[in-house]
Amino acid sequence: xxxxxxxxxxxxxxxxxxxxxxxxxxxxxxxxxxxxxxxxxxxxxxxxxxxxxxxxxxxxxxxxxxxxxxxxxxxxxxxxxxxxxxxxxxxxxxxxxxxxxxxxxxxxxxxxxxxxxxxxxxxxxxxxxxxxxxxxxxxxxxxxxxxxxxxxxxxxxxxxxxxxxxxxxxxxxxxxxxxxxxxxxxxxxxxxxxxxxxxxxxxxxxxxxxxxxxxxxxxxxxxxxxxxxxxxxxxxxxxxxxxxxxxxxxxxxxxxxxxxxxxxxxxxxxxxxxxxxxxxxxxxxxxxxxxxxxxxxxxxxxxxxxxxxxxxxxxxxxxxxxxxxxxxxxxxxxxxxxxxxxxxxxxxxxxxxxxxxxxxxxxxxxxxxxxxxxxxxxxxxxxxxxxxxxxxxxxxxxxxxxxxxxxxxxxxxxxxxxxxxxxxxxxxxxxxxxxxxxxxxxxxxxxxxxxxxxxxxxxxxxxxxxxxxxxxxxxxxx
Ligand SMILES: NC(=O)C[C@H](N)C(=O)O
Numbered sequence: 020x021x022x023x024x025x026x027x028x029x030x031x032x033x034x035x036x037x038x039x040x041x042x043x044x045x046x047x048x049x050x051x052x053x054x055x056x057x058x059x060x061x062x063x064x065x066x067x068x069x070x071x072x073x074x075x076x077x078x079x080x081x082x083x084x085x086x087x088x089x090x091x092x093x094x095x096x097x098x099x100x101x102x103x104x105x106x107x108x109x110x111x112x113x114x115x116x117x118x119x120x121x122x123x124x125x126x127x128x129x130x131x132x133x134x135x136x137x138x139x140x141x142x143x144x145x146x147x148x149x150x151x152x153x154x155x156x157x158x159x160x161x162x163x164x165x166x167x168x169x170x171x172x173x174x175x176x177x178x179x180x181x182x183x184x185x186x187x188x189x190x191x192x193x194x195x196x197x198x199x200x201x202x203x204x205x206x207x208x209x210x211x212x213x214x215x216x217x218x219x220x221x222x223x224x225x226x227x228x229x230x231x232x233x234x235x236x237x238x239x240x241x242x243x244x245x246x247x248x249x250x251x252x253x254x255x256x257x258x259x260x261x262x263x264x265x266x267x268x269x270x271x272x273x274x275x276x277x278x279x280x281x282x283x284x285x286x287x288x289x290x291x292x293x294x295x296x297x298x299x300x301x302x303x304x305x306x307x308x309x310x311x312x313x314x315x316x317x318x319x320x321x322x323x324x325x326x327x328x329x330x331x332x333x334x335x336x337x338x339x340x341x342x343x344x345x346x347x348x349x350x351x352x353x354x355x356x357x358x359x360x361x362x363x364x365x366x367x368x369x370x371x372x373x374x375x376x377x378x379x380x381x382x383x384x385x386x387x388x389x390x391x392x393x394x395x396x397x398x399x400x401x402x403x404x405x406x407x408x409x410x411x412x413x414x415x416x417x418x419x420x421x422x423x424x425x426x427x428x429x430x431x432x433x434x435x436x437x438x439x440x441x442x443x444x445x446x447x448x449x450x451x452x453x454x455x456x457x458x459x460x461x462x463x464x465x466x467x468x469x470x471x472x473x474x475x476x477x478x479x480x481x482x483x484x485x486x487x488x489x490x491x492x493x494x495x496x497x
Pocket of ligand 1: 296
């Protein structure tokens with residue numbers, strides 16, 4: 020069906036066609052489609068009947084790391100400012116371990132029934148309502164993730180243009196530019212959609228590149244810690260040999276080991292947001308060469324560990340540079356005139372831009388499965404979904420005042436559902452009683468996991484609402 024778009028089949032076009040066929044097969048799979056069962060060994064081989072995964076182990080690690088890493092990293096220094104170093108490290112470690120455990124539950128459930136998408140697992144567990152629930156939560160989460168990426172584009176691109184052209188804009192003009200740039204950016208993304216640049220195997224290469232951009236960001240954050248001084252008490256817009264130009268109050272330049280304040284409510288949601296990658300796990304699994312549950316779990320563990328280290332280092336150095344002054348978007352803290360930070364802004368922008376297609380893929384899949392479950396590919400449908408999504412996300416980005424609110428809302432609602440609640444419930448329902456009775460250790464663990472998810476969710480939502488209603492929306496910590 021794609022042939023008409025590629026009248027002149029060059030070698031490159033043929034490769035694209037091949038990938039499109041595999042991608043289409045994956046996307047249009049119904050609940051009945053399963054992994055091949057190797058009856059002789061009694062084991063489930065994670066291989067589709069119509070294609071075999073070709074992505075190498077290393078490239079899958081790149082893809083999954085790229086799915087994990089996004090704008091969440093920019094909020095972690097703020098989270099540390101509002102919890103203190105010790106509490107932060109503890110919470111981040113727990114979140115990383117729980118995230119890996121959740122992937123274990125997903126892989127085990129997918130192995131039992133041989134299914135390749137999160138929504139289909141929901142369908143197996145609870146029928147159509149389960150599928151609708153899973154698809155809606157994925158859509159909400161990824162729309163949130165995309166909004167946060169476009170929010171960064173909105174905030175940072177005017178600074179970059181300003182820095183490059185050495186211009187000075189008023190705040191109003193900056194906002195106007197940000198929104199204009201967003202509109203242009205979105206239409207560019209749409210073109211990307213139209214040419215199917217978001218095919219997972221393909222994205223391995225861009226994943227590597229966007230990870231390199233983030234490593235550059237990390238190195239710069241570390242470097243800046245040693246050349247930037249926290250401003251003297253009560254200094255404001257003071258031009259000192261350092262680059263700090265922000266407000267400071269008593270105790271704002273001290274590292275706190277443990278601290279609790281109203282903004283602490285955002286900590287767990289920010290961390291949960293930062294570790295979400297779960298809708299991408301099964302598609303990456305289906306693309307993995309020589310797939311097995313153990314191999315995919317290793318991919319997940321390595322990716323989570325690598326991202327954990329990146330998150331921790333960024334948060335520590337970001338926090339130790341600005342302490343309690345740090346904002347929910349770390350990049351905003353750095354001087355707008357600094358050439359190194361200009362390059363870092365550009366790198367982060369490229370990294371999040373390259374992640375947008377990875378995030379868009381599951382939204383489109385979820386929307387298609389919800390609205391057009393049995394329909395074959397049609398480009399009008401695909402483009403219409405893209406246009407609607409981008410319109411919605413742009414509206415959100417224009418009206419939401421602070422990236423912290425996106426982290427908070429998504430991190431308190433869809434993130435705990437995707438990490439804790441759904442994988443746990445799906446596991447309990449899908450793994451048969453004969454194989455693992457309800458009183459067996461793995462099932463009890465899964466029940467505890469779901470309960471923890473509900474507790475996180477209810478607590479976070481309650482605290483965030485209280486903070487929204489009563490809080491003065493201060494940007495810094497302490
Ligand atoms: N994919 C997501 O849901 C968010 C991603 N983990 C991020 O930090 O941006």
